[in-house]
Amino acid sequence: MSIELKNIAKTYDNKNWILKDINTKIETGEFFAIVGPSGCGKSTLLRMIAGLIPISSGDLQIDNRSVINLPPRERNLTMVFQDYALFPFLDVEANVGFGLKARKMPELKIKKRVAHALELVDLTALKTRKPRELSGGQRQRVALARAIASDAKICLMDEPLSNLDAQLRGKMRSEIRELQQRLGLTLIYVTHDQIEAMTMADRIMVLNNQQVQQVGSPLDIYQHPSNSFVGTFFGTPQMNILKAHCPHTHNQQLIIDPFLTFQSPLDLPAGDYFVGVRPVDFDLTTHVTRTNAFVRSVEYLGNEFIIYIKLDDSAEIRVVTSEKIDLNSNERVLIRPKNKFFIFDHSGKTISFMKGVQNNGRTSKQETQAIIQ
Amino acid sequence: MLNITEQSKKELWLRYIVLTILAAIILIPFLIGFWTSLLPTEDISKGSLWSTHISLDNYVTAFTQTPIIRYLLNSFIISLLTMLSQLFFCSTSAYAFVFLKFKGRNLLFYAFLATMMLPFEAEVIPNFTTVRNLNLLNHYSVMIIPFLTSAFGTFMLRQSFLQIPGELKEAADIEGLSHWKIYARIVLPYSRISLYTLAAYSFLTSWNQYLWPMLTTFSDNFRPVQDGLRQLQSQESFNNWGMIQASAAIVVIPTLVVLFFGQHFFKNGLNEGALK
Amino acid sequence: MEEPLNRKLKPLSNKSVTLKTQSIEKSSYDVNAHDKFYAWFFLGPSLVILSIFVFYPMMRTLYLSFFLTNSLGHPSVFVGFSNYINLLTSSAYLDSLTATLIYVIAVSILTLVFGLLLAQTASKKIAGINIFRTIFSGTMGVSVSVAAIFWLFIFNPSIGLLDQVASFFHLPTINWLTQPSWAMTAVIISTVWMNLGFTFLIFFGAFQSVPKFFYEAAEIEGLSRSYQFFHITLPMISPTIFFISIITLIESFKSFGLIDLMTAGGPNNATNLLVYRIYQDAFLSGNYGSASTQSVILAIIIALFTLIQFKLLEKKVTY
Numbered sequence: 001m002s003i004e005l006k007n008i009a010k011t012y013d014n015k016n017w018i019l020k021d022i023n024t025k026i027e028t029g030e031f032f033a034i035v036g037p038s039g040c041g042k043s044t045l046l047r048m049i050a051g052l053i054p055i056s057s058g059d060l061q062i063d064n065r066s067v068i069n070l071p072p073r074e075r076n077l078t079m080v081f082q083d084y085a086l087f088p089f090l091d092v093e094a095n096v097g098f099g100l101k102a103r104k105m106p107e108l109k110i111k112k113r114v115a116h117a118l119e120l121v122d123l124t125a126l127k128t129r130k131p132r133e134l135s136g137g138q139r140q141r142v143a144l145a146r147a148i149a150s151d152a153k154i155c156l157m158d159e160p161l162s163n164l165d166a167q168l169r170g171k172m173r174s175e176i177r178e179l180q181q182r183l184g185l186t187l188i189y190v191t192h193d194q195i196e197a198m199t200m201a202d203r204i205m206v207l208n209n210q211q212v213q214q215v216g217s218p219l220d221i222y223q224h225p226s227n228s229f230v231g232t233f234f235g236t237p238q239m240n241i242l243k244a245h246c247p248h249t250h251n252q253q254l255i256i257d258p259f260l261t262f263q264s265p266l267d268l269p270a271g272d273y274f275v276g277v278r279p280v281d282f283d284l285t286t287h288v289t290r291t292n293a294f295v296r297s298v299e300y301l302g303n304e305f306i307i308y309i310k311l312d313d314s315a316e317i318r319v320v321t322s323e324k325i326d327l328n329s330n331e332r333v334l335i336r337p338k339n340k341f342f343i344f345d346h347s348g349k350t351i352s353f354m355k356g357v358q359n360n361g362r363t364s365k366q367e368t369q370a371i372i373q
Numbered sequence: 374m375l376n377i378t379e380q381s382k383k384e385l386w387l388r389y390i391v392l393t394i395l396a397a398i399i400l401i402p403f404l405i406g407f408w409t410s411l412l413p414t415e416d417i418s419k420g421s422l423w424s425t426h427i428s429l430d431n432y433v434t435a436f437t438q439t440p441i442i443r444y445l446l447n448s449f450i451i452s453l454l455t456m457l458s459q460l461f462f463c464s465t466s467a468y469a470f471v472f473l474k475f476k477g478r479n480l481l482f483y484a485f486l487a488t489m490m491l492p493f494e495a496e497v498i499p500n501f502t503t504v505r506n507l508n509l510l511n512h513y514s515v516m517i518i519p520f521l522t523s524a525f526g527t528f529m530l531r532q533s534f535l536q537i538p539g540e541l542k543e544a545a546d547i548e549g550l551s552h553w554k555i556y557a558r559i560v561l562p563y564s565r566i567s568l569y570t571l572a573a574y575s576f577l578t579s580w581n582q583y584l585w586p587m588l589t590t591f592s593d594n595f596r597p598v599q600d601g602l603r604q605l606q607s608q609e610s611f612n613n614w615g616m617i618q619a620s621a622a623i624v625v626i627p628t629l630v631v632l633f634f635g636q637h638f639f640k641n642g643l644n645e646g647a648l649k
Numbered sequence: 650m651e652e653p654l655n656r657k658l659k660p661l662s663n664k665s666v667t668l669k670t671q672s673i674e675k676s677s678y679d680v681n682a683h684d685k686f687y688a689w690f691f692l693g694p695s696l697v698i699l700s701i702f703v704f705y706p707m708m709r710t711l712y713l714s715f716f717l718t719n720s721l722g723h724p725s726v727f728v729g730f731s732n733y734i735n736l737l738t739s740s741a742y743l744d745s746l747t748a749t750l751i752y753v754i755a756v757s758i759l760t761l762v763f764g765l766l767l768a769q770t771a772s773k774k775i776a777g778i779n780i781f782r783t784i785f786s787g788t789m790g791v792s793v794s795v796a797a798i799f800w801l802f803i804f805n806p807s808i809g810l811l812d813q814v815a816s817f818f819h820l821p822t823i824n825w826l827t828q829p830s831w832a833m834t835a836v837i838i839s840t841v842w843m844n845l846g847f848t849f850l851i852f853f854g855a856f857q858s859v860p861k862f863f864y865e866a867a868e869i870e871g872l873s874r875s876y877q878f879f880h881i882t883l884p885m886i887s888p889t890i891f892f893i894s895i896i897t898l899i900e901s902f903k904s905f906g907l908i909d910l911m912t913a914g915g916p917n918n919a920t921n922l923l924v925y926r927i928y929q930d931a932f933l934s935g936n937y938g939s940a941s942t943q944s945v946i947l948a949i950i951i952a953l954f955t956l957i958q959f960k961l962l963e964k965k966v967t968y
Binding site: 050071072074079089098099102103 | 887
């Protein structure tokens, strides 16, 4: 079942827009993640798709049929909540069958469905337990089983893993992904966790400031962020954003300091810009006489180092390297660019990508696509 | 089939209708009371509730010819002192039960709990003898001293103190704070929501006392307002309805005003309490 | 996790966290003796008050219940259980007990049902709902004497509201307070009305505390409002329902003020509830022995219900 969002917007008072201009089409069987910082409206959007909150303007179509006037039930979808919404007074089996029973499905059929769903999430042995007798991960699975049992082909998930510990989250990520593919569900998954979105989704919608920042595949979004927000939101440690200056209009040079300059692939008007560099894309040289920075601290993570470095022009950056290095605090080093970086204008919009990339279509066409080297 | 907006509109109207009916049921006694307090008693006793002689005369009569102000003042003094002393003694007792280690603590706590099961109404006979022997009759103290502390309040605050994280007490111990300082600077501020609740509860309970003051006070100088109204009613022997209703209004309006303005605060208190 | 911890530690933040010599010294003397001193200091006053006004009178009441008493309330003749036997075989007392049970049960059920109804209709956030919420909690500010005056006028024969309405529609007028069963009805109505403010507030709080996602889940399943109410709301707030039931039961067993003001136990002892009877026997008839016996019976009844309440509080939740 496909879902199409057309110019969807939300306001409560006709003045302040919670969401604006939401457009996308989610294909049948797609794992679609909506990601953004807290308060960006992603849960609101999900609830509008579910029909729990009315849509202020725009249209929502499921299988090419407008559903904005349909109550949630007739949209034929199911939802998994952040807090699981398990009834404390019902056991696992009754929780999974709750919706079916309320819809007056024959007892025998309910039993079969519930048993099947519990089997899929590996909970058959615990079906007589009450929610409070289950661990967090098990409760999460009960919630999944309830969604599976309902037989709807669209499943909405609202931060389903945020109450689990890191280890369990990793495990559940692959379980949910597996279930989704096995059952052929169209899954809309809301999360604030960029790693969840990156690892699970077919496509990602990034929301911030009431608006869609970018829609694309995880790879696309990582490699071609449409603006500095998307650039910094994905990837850990965060992308470094440095203030750079372009002295002359036809110079194509972005200068941070004498050693740290970036060659823009296209002509830029003179002025101030931002250069985005991922922590792995710096070149760090030690034991040289000419330096432009010093080491603040070093974190060793087993297979790589995160080095916190202060540039002499006072900006602070993170550099990641897997080379074996021996650095002391306050040691002087030389920081130079590798050849991968992004150029953003003063509003954060991406002007230039690194080599071998294609515009994803959301960046304005007028911006000349640039390729370095 | 109705679409969402039409259906919810219908539902909304239905909800307002039910709300209005229920509000009317709750409000009618108030409205009748306030309305008749504005009417001349002659009209009321003729059975006519529609009068054109609307005035505040009944209020003037109530204020000038009855000790209603004195009753209110008495009640206020009694309730305030009862509330303050309960806040103090209940919180110190609860502190002892939670933070102090001493022999027989559990036994004593169960004794406190046991008193919660015993209704004061079942103990009025010996209590009356006691206060008579202590020469407390017909004075503020007779309505305050038996209620200086409360087992219920102690129990409630103990539950609240138990919620205080252990690290706080440990941090205080490391700093070498005395029990008195821990009580005053950590435990009380931390449990202020429960203290507010107890304050409201003890004040209202005291304000609404009826049986005990009726048995132990005989003069208008000390009579609290509940028994004061009873006194007015029996003296006027149901004749002066306008004045009686005005007196009732004088008594109820302050509490309604407090309730109205307190409700925002009260709701916040509930929320904060729920977050704990 | 970090933030709440900081908040909790705030009261201490103006102090250094270093160990002072004082606390090292402290461990050198007996901590338990120190606590013991404070225990007496903190608990002493409460213990004295409770001993004089709760423990002693209970013992004394129990003691008196086995005696005949003189006019001053002093025990004169030990009679064993005969006070109890006399009471439990006296039709007047049994009638009072029956009346009390009818009153208590009716008041509790009506308070519960109307309290739930008020909370349910006021639970949805719609325009102007705060006005209704304020009105619904209004009777919390009404004391027993004010309620009695309001309702006495409404039930008043010939000039009261109900009779005016009845005569307007040419219905037979009822002498509310002078006919036994109507008097009981009148007292029950007044009590329930008085109870509603508090009950509404407690239920309203409970309704608000049911997590919203349960209703969202129900909406997605397409469950009707009434199904949601009976299968989500009621089970979720069942601890509160039990709490309110017990509180209302106990308070109704102790009813005195409204009875005294509205019917004085009449007509024909139809509303002569347990506490009012104790008052009459002890302070009007000087029959302290029998009144003490009645007090003991009342205490036993209330203690039983309070015990149930404790058990519930202990569990806090019933599922």
